[in-house]
Amino acid sequence: DIQMTQSPSSLSASVGDRVTITCRASRSISTYLNWYQQKPGKAPNLLIYGTSSLRSGVPSRFRGSGSGIDFALTISSLQPEDFAIYYCQQSYTTPWTFGQGTKVEVK
Amino acid sequence: QVQLQESGPGLVKPSETLSLTCTVSGDSISGYFWSWIRQTPGKGLEWIGYIYHGGSTTYNPSLQSRVTMSVDTSMNQFSLQLTSVTAADAAVYYCARGYRYGDGYYYFDSWGQGTLVTVSS
Numbered sequence: 001d002i003q004m005t006q007s008p009s010s011l012s013a014s015v016g017d018r019v020t021i022t023c024r025a026s027r028s029i030s031t032y033l034n035w036y037q038q039k040p041g042k043a044p045n046l047l048i049y050g051t052s053s054l055r056s057g058v059p060s061r062f063r064g065s066g067s068g069i070d071f072a073l074t075i076s077s078l079q080p081e082d083f084a085i086y087y088c089q090q091s092y093t094t095p096w097t098f099g100q101g102t103k104v105e106v107k
Numbered sequence: 108q109v110q111l112q113e114s115g116p117g118l119v120k121p122s123e124t125l126s127l128t129c130t131v132s133g134d135s136i137s138g139y140f141w142s143w144i145r146q147t148p149g150k151g152l153e154w155i156g157y158i159y160h161g162g163s164t165t166y167n168p169s170l171q172s173r174v175t176m177s178v179d180t181s182m183n184q185f186s187l188q189l190t191s192v193t194a195a196d197a198a199v200y201y202c203a204r205g206y207r208y209g210d211g212y213y214y215f216d217s218w219g220q221g222t223l224v225t226v227s228s
Binding site: 043 | 151152153154165167168169201203208209211212213214215216218219220221
């Protein structure tokens with residue numbers, strides 16, 4: 001299985017901050033990388049697919065980048081509704097696997 | 108807009124079979140890959156497997172010996188059966204729609220709200 005490792009596991013930030021979450025695959029996954037946001041008591045919600053394609057309706061402050069084994073999700077200016085847990089997920093090969101999550105908390 | 112809703116028992120006895128159904132509304136079940144994903148505080152999000160509308164399946168090898176998925180296109184539903192459950196199978200179970208595009212890219216674009224399954228006698 002391809003292991004997905006996110007860092008940090010959690011971070012504290014303020015509204016307006018630029019936040020970057022990284023995701024590393026245990027082997028190359030090209031650009032087969034998706035990002036999801038999960039809020040308490042809710043299912044994950046797709047933000048970015050194919051490493052850098054923004055899902056329709058997702059604010060442009062979210063940006064995905066990377067290829068191979070290293071990927072990043074950047075939120076350019078954190079908004080109150082962005083405090084949540086973020087997960088990366090590889091779709092390069094089954095079994096599809098997720099990172100352990102990064103919790104973005106209020107500083 | 109597509110909506111997914113999981114249903115099934117919230118409590119399953121050890122060694123018995125967990126059975127869940129996902130009802131899809133707002134869109135046809137055809138043309139998509141329908142997955143089951145579970146989440147626990149300890150292991151995080153774990154993909155269990157998917158079934159294509161035609162009935163072909165791919166399962167996570169870690170669960171393959173205990174998992175069966177089926178689809179009922181007439182009812183716009185798909186189902187999960189997990190046999191011989193233990194406490195390790197207790198989780199929030201999500202059904203999700205998988206969309207394939209391009210050169211084999213997939214993503215989960217719609218999820219059910221999730222259903223908590225407890226394993227206890």
